[in-house]
Structure formats: structure tokens, C-alpha cells
Amino acid sequence: MTLDFRFDVKATDGAARTGTIAMPRGNIRTPAFMPVGTAATIKAMHPQAVRALGADIVLANTYHLMLRPGAERIAALGGLHKFMNWSAPILTDSGGFQVMSLAKLRKLNENGVTFQSHIDGSRHELTPERAMDIQRLLGSDIQMQLDECVKLPAPDSEVERAMLLSLRWAERSKKAFGTQPGHAIFGIVQGGVSVPLRCASAKALVDMDFHGYALGGLAVGEPQDIMLATIEATVPQLPATKPRYLMGVGSPDDLVEAVRRGIDMFDCVMPTRAGRHGLVYSRFGRINLRNAKHADDARPIDPLSPCEAARIYSRAYLHHLVKAGEILAMMLLTEINLAYYQCLMADMRKAIEAGRFTDFSAATKETWQRGEAMKVSSSSGIASQDI
Structure with missing residues (x-):
């Protein structure tokens, strides 16, 4: 070696x-x-x-x-x-x-x-x-x-x-x-x-x-x-x-x-593939931007995200891009998803170093649940609900 x-x-x-x-x-x-x-x-x-x-x-x-x-x-x-x-x-x-x-x-x-x-x-x-x-x-x-x-x-x-x-x-x-x-x-x-x-x-x-x-x-x-x-x-x-x-x-x-x-x-491939199909992973769970209820939603994906795309674009605009089949939708949603995955890994590293991984895991899952998080793993492939 x-x-x-x-x-x-x-x-x-x-x-x-x-x-x-x-x-x-x-x-x-x-x-x-x-x-x-x-x-x-x-x-x-x-x-x-x-x-x-x-x-x-x-x-x-x-x-x-x-x-x-x-x-x-x-x-x-x-x-x-x-x-x-x-x-x-x-x-x-x-x-x-x-x-x-x-x-x-x-x-x-x-x-x-x-x-x-x-x-x-x-x-x-x-x-x-x-x-x-x-x-x-x-x-x-x-x-x-x-x-x-x-x-x-x-x-x-x-x-x-x-x-x-x-x-x-x-x-x-x-x-x-x-x-x-x-x-x-x-x-x-x-x-x-x-x-x-x-x-x-x-x-x-x-x-x-x-x-x-x-x-x-x-x-x-x-x-x-x-x-x-x-x-x-x-x-x-x-x-x-x-x-x-x-x-x-x-x-x-x-x-x-x-x-x-x-x-x-x-x-x-989950975060990149999902981004190309109108799905976002976030602190609040998975958001299906194809759903019509987002058409008039002026909120961003996450105002506290370090990812600019998650902060400055409204859900209504992202919904419009997805429905219109615009390439920008794929670009922005892929970036948002990869940013969330990297933030999740960074947060886990910090939690382990602080000796509070169990508390971090519980709090993270509670936030997913409050946001109607997707209750699915990559192995099952079936979402119980999307926001």
C-alpha cells in the first residue's frame, strides 16, 4: 500500500x-x-x-x-x-x-x-x-x-x-x-x-x-x-x-x-435525478414542484439555506420553470439538491464531533416531518407524501 x-x-x-x-x-x-x-x-x-x-x-x-x-x-x-x-x-x-x-x-x-x-x-x-x-x-x-x-x-x-x-x-x-x-x-x-x-x-x-x-x-x-x-x-x-x-x-x-x-x-444519483424531474430535497423534506399548489407560492425553498438558488427564487417561479420544461429548472433544482446533501453531511460531521449525533438525527427528522417530509428510502422508491 x-x-x-x-x-x-x-x-x-x-x-x-x-x-x-x-x-x-x-x-x-x-x-x-x-x-x-x-x-x-x-x-x-x-x-x-x-x-x-x-x-x-x-x-x-x-x-x-x-x-x-x-x-x-x-x-x-x-x-x-x-x-x-x-x-x-x-x-x-x-x-x-x-x-x-x-x-x-x-x-x-x-x-x-x-x-x-x-x-x-x-x-x-x-x-x-x-x-x-x-x-x-x-x-x-x-x-x-x-x-x-x-x-x-x-x-x-x-x-x-x-x-x-x-x-x-x-x-x-x-x-x-x-x-x-x-x-x-x-x-x-x-x-x-x-x-x-x-x-x-x-x-x-x-x-x-x-x-x-x-x-x-x-x-x-x-x-x-x-x-x-x-x-x-x-x-x-x-x-x-x-x-x-x-x-x-x-x-x-x-x-x-x-x-x-x-x-x-x-x-x-438521487439528488441530481430528482432535480431534473421537478423534485427538491430540503430542510423541510421533499418538495414536488410539479404540484399546482406551488403556482402562487411566493416563498423560497429555504430562506436560511447557504445555497443562493434556494433563497432567491420563489416556489412559484421554480414551478413555472418545471412546467415549461426550461433547462434552468434542471440547473437550479440540481444545485439546490446537491447543496442540501452537502449541508446534511457537514451537519452530521459537526454533530458527531460534538457528541450529539442522536439529538441531531432526531431534530432533523422532526423538521422533515413538520414539513411533510418524504418518508422514502432509495431502496423502496415510493414516496408516502410530498409537500
């Missing part, structure tokens, strides 16, 4: 913790939320604006970038940071999840997976070695092993088969990663919602000694309480000295509850 990746825990409050991941391109304050820049862009946002909202790191996707414009092309143009004008750390996922969910006519075997592009039908092969080669060409700071993510529910035998294959791929991924000063590789714990399988996966990955560990294969259809129980059982199997990353999660409530259980890093 290189000496230029360091994780320091600053404070704990129960299982919740706050700290810093130090890397050559900058520090990552944890708990951290990584905006998702699938194709080397946070949709509807300038990179500088994303950074100004408080993001220390963003995520980009190996599968999408290998297909278009191509990892070799990005490398020839100076690497992903230069290509997308983002100087802070970047994490790239391995592309395994997208292959399973997006690709056409995929075929899985011990060596890897062959598939047809969802863009043009061209054929490709993704192996652990190729996944790491692509991420090396991109120049991402944190790289993920290739794994197989099974959609839930699935038979235990299928979940175990995928978990064991992912472990064998983890060994090959780590070997292919080699020595990359200034860069890190994370292993991915699999095993569905089976506690014995999750624990076995975690133990084997810890023995391989990765820089950090991710929990993959959650928020893929299981209820929130099952997801949280799986996290609670898995986290103690991971070393306290390494960061823990919950992949693809989630709603504000998911983030609070996962941090309570010891998770340090998150990514999710």
Missing part, C-alpha cells in the same frame, strides 16, 4: 464517525457524499459550482467512459481530471453494475463478462484486469475492484456464487492495480442480505488488505430496514482504520441511518 493515502478518524459518537481521507489531490471530509458524474459530468452543473457546494470528491463511471469517449482517448488528452476540469479527487466504479443492468446480451464466466454496448451494440470484454487498466488510464484517485452485483431478491445459491466470484475478481483486481502512488483501490463486500455471506466476504477482503472497503449490492430492491440491518451486521467486520463506502445510496434518511451505523462515504 502507498503512503499517500491516509484515513484519520477525528471523532466518534456511537458507531458514527467523522474524519479525513488525505490524498495528493486533496482531503475528503467524512462522512462524505460524492455527486455522481457518470459520463465525466455532474448533469446540469458546472464543476466549479459542484466544488463550491462542498463536494470534496465526485464519482465517474468506468462502463460509460470506456464506451464513450474511451479510456485511451481520455488518457491521451491528459486524464480524467484535466478532461472534465476537476482538480479534486475522483472515484471511479468498476463498471460491473452497469454491465449487469444496462448491457445487451452479456455473458459471464470466470474470466470476466462479455457484453454488447447499450449505445451501439459493439462487443466488449470487461475483466478485473481490464477494469483496473481503464481506471488507471482515466487516472482516478480511488479505483474499485470488478465485482458481480446480483439483483435482489435472488436465491441464496446465486448470491453465494456471485459473492465468491467477486472475491476471486478482487484478488485479480488488486494484483492488476499494482503500485500506483497517490491512488487507492477499494474492495467490495457482496453477499446480498445474508449476514453469513456478507461476513465471509468482508473477512476475505480484509485479508487482502485494500485501502478501503465498499458495501455493494444494496438498495437494489430490498426494504430499508433490511438494508440497514445488513449494514449493521457487516460494518463490525471491517477495520476501523479504513474508510467504509456504501455504494449507490441514497435518500437523506438513508444517509443519516447509514452514518449512524458507521458508514463514511456515499454516492447516489
Whole structure:
């Protein structure tokens, strides 16, 4: 392992913790939320604006970038940071999840997976070695092993088969990663919602000694309480000295509850995707600006938000932009959502450091409830009510 990746825990409050991941391109304050820049862009946002909202790191996707414009092309143009004008750390996922969910006519075997592009039908092969080669060409700071993510529910035998294959791929991924000063590789714990399988996966990955560990294969259809129980059982199997990353999660409530259980890093398309569809996350819960009742509402989203867009534009104006299909609606609502997510993470860091995370969580949820907050997690996908 290189000496230029360091994780320091600053404070704990129960299982919740706050700290810093130090890397050559900058520090990552944890708990951290990584905006998702699938194709080397946070949709509807300038990179500088994303950074100004408080993001220390963003995520980009190996599968999408290998297909278009191509990892070799990005490398020839100076690497992903230069290509997308983002100087802070970047994490790239391995592309395994997208292959399973997006690709056409995929075929899985011990060596890897062959598939047809969802863009043009061209054929490709993704192996652990190729996944790491692509991420090396991109120049991402944190790289993920290739794994197989099974959609839930699935038979235990299928979940175990995928978990064991992912472990064998983890060994090959780590070997292919080699020595990359200034860069890190994370292993991915699999095993569905089976506690014995999750624990076995975690133990084997810890023995391989990765820089950090991710929990993959959650928020893929299981209820929130099952997801949280799986996290609670898995986290103690991971070393306290390494960061823990919950992949693809989630709603504000998911983030609070996962941090309570010891998770340090998150990514999710929820805030950016919601912003493009007229939905806002705020201190008062989720606001559906498509609803006609906002047409005459002169109030801003949140007069106390540090995000200017949340303070200076009326709900009536934002409702009008959404109904008119204006691009500005997507831009403003995406900014408001990402600002709220970063504020939520910053507030959790402060609460943990002050030893008042439980009080903070209760007060935050009470405010969501008073504002008729959405009672939904990313894993269920169904809102009980919107304001």
C-alpha cells in the first residue's frame, strides 16, 4: 500500500464517525457524499459550482467512459481530471453494475463478462484486469475492484456464487492495480442480505488488505430496514482504520441511518435525478414542484439555506420553470439538491464531533416531518407524501 493515502478518524459518537481521507489531490471530509458524474459530468452543473457546494470528491463511471469517449482517448488528452476540469479527487466504479443492468446480451464466466454496448451494440470484454487498466488510464484517485452485483431478491445459491466470484475478481483486481502512488483501490463486500455471506466476504477482503472497503449490492430492491440491518451486521467486520463506502445510496434518511451505523462515504444519483424531474430535497423534506399548489407560492425553498438558488427564487417561479420544461429548472433544482446533501453531511460531521449525533438525527427528522417530509428510502422508491 502507498503512503499517500491516509484515513484519520477525528471523532466518534456511537458507531458514527467523522474524519479525513488525505490524498495528493486533496482531503475528503467524512462522512462524505460524492455527486455522481457518470459520463465525466455532474448533469446540469458546472464543476466549479459542484466544488463550491462542498463536494470534496465526485464519482465517474468506468462502463460509460470506456464506451464513450474511451479510456485511451481520455488518457491521451491528459486524464480524467484535466478532461472534465476537476482538480479534486475522483472515484471511479468498476463498471460491473452497469454491465449487469444496462448491457445487451452479456455473458459471464470466470474470466470476466462479455457484453454488447447499450449505445451501439459493439462487443466488449470487461475483466478485473481490464477494469483496473481503464481506471488507471482515466487516472482516478480511488479505483474499485470488478465485482458481480446480483439483483435482489435472488436465491441464496446465486448470491453465494456471485459473492465468491467477486472475491476471486478482487484478488485479480488488486494484483492488476499494482503500485500506483497517490491512488487507492477499494474492495467490495457482496453477499446480498445474508449476514453469513456478507461476513465471509468482508473477512476475505480484509485479508487482502485494500485501502478501503465498499458495501455493494444494496438498495437494489430490498426494504430499508433490511438494508440497514445488513449494514449493521457487516460494518463490525471491517477495520476501523479504513474508510467504509456504501455504494449507490441514497435518500437523506438513508444517509443519516447509514452514518449512524458507521458508514463514511456515499454516492447516489438521487439528488441530481430528482432535480431534473421537478423534485427538491430540503430542510423541510421533499418538495414536488410539479404540484399546482406551488403556482402562487411566493416563498423560497429555504430562506436560511447557504445555497443562493434556494433563497432567491420563489416556489412559484421554480414551478413555472418545471412546467415549461426550461433547462434552468434542471440547473437550479440540481444545485439546490446537491447543496442540501452537502449541508446534511457537514451537519452530521459537526454533530458527531460534538457528541450529539442522536439529538441531531432526531431534530432533523422532526423538521422533515413538520414539513411533510418524504418518508422514502432509495431502496423502496415510493414516496408516502410530498409537500
